[in-house]
Amino acid sequence: MKMDNKPKAGEFYVISSDVRGGGPGHGVVFENEKGLRPAGQGIIRPRDGGFPPMGETPRLRYDKRQGRMPGDLQGGFSGYWLTSEPLKQLLESVDPDGFAFVPCEFVLEDGSQGPPYFLCDVVRTLDALDEAASTVKILTEGYSAGKHYSLAGGASLAFFKDVIGSAHVFRTPYNSRLVICDRVLRDALLDGGFGKAPNSRGVWLEDAAKY
Known part of the structure; x- marks a missing residue:
């Protein structure tokens, strides 16, 4: 050394x-994940990071039967984090060149609009x-x-x-x-x-x- x-x-x-705490985890369903994937790629995130061209907005739906509401940071969204607006604002304020974000459409069980969420990638x-x-x-x-x-x-x-x-x-x-x-x-x-x-x-x- x-x-x-x-x-x-x-x-x-x-x-x-x-990811501590066990249980079923979050109940967010990524409805159009497959449609956003580049041809032949298992996840959306390119090998070099960032976001590929997206022809539509990522659509998320909450299903309480599958788990709880998401926290401010959730992993496992086709290679990306899912971040809340408060966390997004903090990350951008500290290192705006280190992160990239894509806004999502987030719908609750009753069909109403949920709080703002974003796919997030560390691009550096x-x-x-x-x-x-x-x-x-x-x-x-x-x-x-x-x-x-x-x-x-x-x-x-x-x-x-x-x-x-x-x-x-x-x-x-x-x-x-x-x-x-x-x-x-x-x-x-x-x-x-x-x-x-x-x-x-x-x-x-x-x-x-x-x-």
Whole structure:
């Protein structure tokens, strides 16, 4: 390990949708998901991120038989997060170039319009992980990018700060599901009431130095 860049607690965080609590999860049905997929692609999200051209607005419908109302952050929407308007506004205020959003049509069970929700993607990708200073599983077989960072079983991540620069959020090219944010965005989320116990509002934050 390079001691000059060892993982430091409180610098960077893994941000994801909070899936704790068990139960059936959310009850949002993505009605036109298949119609929005590019030909031959299992999900909508392109490999390089962002949104493909969409000929119609993503349509969501709430069905309480399938689960609860969505939180401010929900994962699993064809490769994207689903975010509320308050969370969208906070994310854009901290790092407007790090995120892209597409508005959704969200209908409640009685047919009325639900609160505003957006598909959200972290569109900045940085090759910023210091592999030599980190403790992380690096898988090399069967991945189109040549390798894959696996956090299964835990990890301790260090990053090249000169590569990150002024960015507050980014993905790694070697695990598209892994989203990293810095202390600035983490503190803004907590100050905004996201990611705090006992009600995380769907936002889960873990210290990347001791994941």
